[in-house]
Amino acid sequence: MQTSFARRFDGVSGSAIRDIFKLLGQPGMISFAGGNPAASALEDTLLADIARDVLLRDGKRILQYGATEGWVPLREQTARFLREDVGLEVSEADVLPTTGSTQAVDLLLKALVDEGDVVLVEGPSFLGSLQAMKLYGARLVEVPMDAEGLIPEKLEEAVRQYRPKLLYTVPNFQNPTGVTLSQARRKAVAALAARYNFFIAEDDPYRGLRYEGTHLPSIFSFDTEARVVYLTSFSKLISPGLRVGAAVTRDPALMRKLTVGKQSTDCHTANLTQAMVAEYLARDLLPGHVQKICARYREQLTHMVDGFAGFPDGVEMVRPQGGLFVWAALPDGMDALALLQQAVQRGVAYVPGTHFYANGGHLNTLRLNFSNSEIDQIDRGMRILGELVKGGQ
Amino acid sequence: MQTSFARRFDGVSGSAIRDIFKLLGQPGMISFAGGNPAASALEDTLLADIARDVLLRDGKRILQYGATEGWVPLREQTARFLREDVGLEVSEADVLPTTGSTQAVDLLLKALVDEGDVVLVEGPSFLGSLQAMKLYGARLVEVPMDAEGLIPEKLEEAVRQYRPKLLYTVPNFQNPTGVTLSQARRKAVAALAARYNFFIAEDDPYRGLRYEGTHLPSIFSFDTEARVVYLTSFSKLISPGLRVGAAVTRDPALMRKLTVGKQSTDCHTANLTQAMVAEYLARDLLPGHVQKICARYREQLTHMVDGFAGFPDGVEMVRPQGGLFVWAALPDGMDALALLQQAVQRGVAYVPGTHFYANGGHLNTLRLNFSNSEIDQIDRGMRILGELVKGGQ
Numbered sequence: 001m002q003t004s005f006a007r008r009f010d011g012v013s014g015s016a017i018r019d020i021f022k023l024l025g026q027p028g029m030i031s032f033a034g035g036n037p038a039a040s041a042l043e044d045t046l047l048a049d050i051a052r053d054v055l056l057r058d059g060k061r062i063l064q065y066g067a068t069e070g071w072v073p074l075r076e077q078t079a080r081f082l083r084e085d086v087g088l089e090v091s092e093a094d095v096l097p098t099t100g101s102t103q104a105v106d107l108l109l110k111a112l113v114d115e116g117d118v119v120l121v122e123g124p125s126f127l128g129s130l131q132a133m134k135l136y137g138a139r140l141v142e143v144p145m146d147a148e149g150l151i152p153e154k155l156e157e158a159v160r161q162y163r164p165k166l167l168y169t170v171p172n173f174q175n176p177t178g179v180t181l182s183q184a185r186r187k188a189v190a191a192l193a194a195r196y197n198f199f200i201a202e203d204d205p206y207r208g209l210r211y212e213g214t215h216l217p218s219i220f221s222f223d224t225e226a227r228v229v230y231l232t233s234f235s236k237l238i239s240p241g242l243r244v245g246a247a248v249t250r251d252p253a254l255m256r257k258l259t260v261g262k263q264s265t266d267c268h269t270a271n272l273t274q275a276m277v278a279e280y281l282a283r284d285l286l287p288g289h290v291q292k293i294c295a296r297y298r299e300q301l302t303h304m305v306d307g308f309a310g311f312p313d314g315v316e317m318v319r320p321q322g323g324l325f326v327w328a329a330l331p332d333g334m335d336a337l338a339l340l341q342q343a344v345q346r347g348v349a350y351v352p353g354t355h356f357y358a359n360g361g362h363l364n365t366l367r368l369n370f371s372n373s374e375i376d377q378i379d380r381g382m383r384i385l386g387e388l389v390k391g392g393q
Numbered sequence: 394m395q396t397s398f399a400r401r402f403d404g405v406s407g408s409a410i411r412d413i414f415k416l417l418g419q420p421g422m423i424s425f426a427g428g429n430p431a432a433s434a435l436e437d438t439l440l441a442d443i444a445r446d447v448l449l450r451d452g453k454r455i456l457q458y459g460a461t462e463g464w465v466p467l468r469e470q471t472a473r474f475l476r477e478d479v480g481l482e483v484s485e486a487d488v489l490p491t492t493g494s495t496q497a498v499d500l501l502l503k504a505l506v507d508e509g510d511v512v513l514v515e516g517p518s519f520l521g522s523l524q525a526m527k528l529y530g531a532r533l534v535e536v537p538m539d540a541e542g543l544i545p546e547k548l549e550e551a552v553r554q555y556r557p558k559l560l561y562t563v564p565n566f567q568n569p570t571g572v573t574l575s576q577a578r579r580k581a582v583a584a585l586a587a588r589y590n591f592f593i594a595e596d597d598p599y600r601g602l603r604y605e606g607t608h609l610p611s612i613f614s615f616d617t618e619a620r621v622v623y624l625t626s627f628s629k630l631i632s633p634g635l636r637v638g639a640a641v642t643r644d645p646a647l648m649r650k651l652t653v654g655k656q657s658t659d660c661h662t663a664n665l666t667q668a669m670v671a672e673y674l675a676r677d678l679l680p681g682h683v684q685k686i687c688a689r690y691r692e693q694l695t696h697m698v699d700g701f702a703g704f705p706d707g708v709e710m711v712r713p714q715g716g717l718f719v720w721a722a723l724p725d726g727m728d729a730l731a732l733l734q735q736a737v738q739r740g741v742a743y744v745p746g747t748h749f750y751a752n753g754g755h756l757n758t759l760r761l762n763f764s765n766s767e768i769d770q771i772d773r774g775m776r777i778l779g780e781l782v783k784g785g786q
Contacts, residue, residue, distance in 0.1 A: 005647075052445040063436075063634040063635065064430070110399065112399055240660075243663040266496045272444070272635060
């Protein structure tokens, strides 16, 4: 007899890029898909020592059940990081450690979204978050972006028309476009949330990875009504495999919902990985490490951007100021989804841009990641892609 | 302006025992609340070495993004554990590692339950799972138990009346009652699931903690239709703080839903804690460790059971064959919820049984945990409780 699954899975088949990822194991494949940190950025021997140190010092507590609210030293260190590095006025009580910022998005949706509620998303947006929203039965409405990010006038139009529960935005070096929301617009966006009474998920995992220009204040910092929930992650800065991120809110009622939701979801994030990140931060290792990885990522980005010189006219690309991705639009009529088959046959993978749009379309776009490839792979991969695009015209 | 949270939180305020837990930090408090392993059962120096070893050997992979499907060595070792120790005919493809079995319950509900769907639960049942069900909008229907666990005739009545999506059962040393489902009933329950086409969540975290009698075959082993999802956990056997459990199903379509749900929930469980448990299992450390902790828990259980000699007539208690809990019913008319205030004032905490019933009531019942108290604390705490019960009559 037919099994009946929950309706929330109707039309959700899993991340579209998973099938691409399965190809990446092929020997010699150059992968511009994914968003993995460079292997060289992962400090295995240092973190092996830190793991041992925290377990020898605090093992009985680390191995026991922990609080859903999180490992206290991590809450303190994350609050310090947010105050000193990000410029948020927060205390540890505002910080809920999560199992990666993936879980922070999930818990926020769980706290806020009933089936049919509207969530505004950037067009395009991070596909993992889009999938999470679909699983909560959210109605996704795209807000257009330009080179300065979300367009506030378009946002206000959408807010008035759809009365959303939530706006989801990645303000720095957005995944997938690499675009950064301008300072004036951050202020405008925060003001709209206060005026029209919706929440903002400010998902900011790439902030530390700035290769040029200066850091901008967060949307959170312009928020006077506790409407902005700031989502941070140590995945891009320390290690994604440890799964440590956080949701940050100054609204105690929302914090309670997030915490109750988390209690039923995983009880608490593993104490060990929380304690390791807390120790890493307490030892003040982050600034030096981020400086080191940024130097390398900047060079990789430059090679990728330079690689576009071999592409035909009509290809649009804007060099991002940071992050892990370069976004490109091929000439109208070209199909990056179809081109991917040929690219993979020639040993290069990327993610077609259409997967990042809540409603699909935009077949001529694609996302390229540079952090997880060697310089010579970037040069070679871009040459191959350039030839394919030329041939496909 | 009023904030509007998702409706799923209506009537869910967080685990009822959280407030009790906050009292447990008071100096000298004897806690029979909670379900924590003994501190002596947590092998901090061994696990410190294992953490370091796996990171030095496999650190670049452990610290990178992992697969939602889980760390391959853990899937293999868990499948081996299930085959050799539990007697399940499964391969690694049937195993989805989760962030504790809490997450396994959550993902199963996400895969199956639409708002208003009926989930059958034992009366009483584990309150954490009850809360998770409420957050999915499930309608909870209690099935009565006796000393052999769920009563199949009552189950069939409920199935025919309510057409449930799912039955949730803890077959071994149930939380909270300590009751074990008899072998004949396991077979009957599996047959009902096949006949009436509902799923069974067989939540089995305590199986290894058997202090007398012989292991019984799982419900899963009587299931010919892939209707039983077996949930296991290493929280009680190795460490709860590592948050490593698993959902086990032979239904590939369900496995896909669980995996897609997990992808949006936390991307994957921390690779490090998965790798540590895999290494622990690969080194064949589990059997010796379980033998050791069982010897200690058996002694603690005996002291707690003996402590009932000081209770007045009319108090009902059945010695469990394993697990972490002793369940007691005070004489009718007594209120274990009200008595808790006095108990806490005298330095003893427990969990009132009413919290474990989907519909409340049963105010005369209470759950006592013995694993997390020293022998002299158990003796003293039981003496105090006995006096209070006598005085309350």
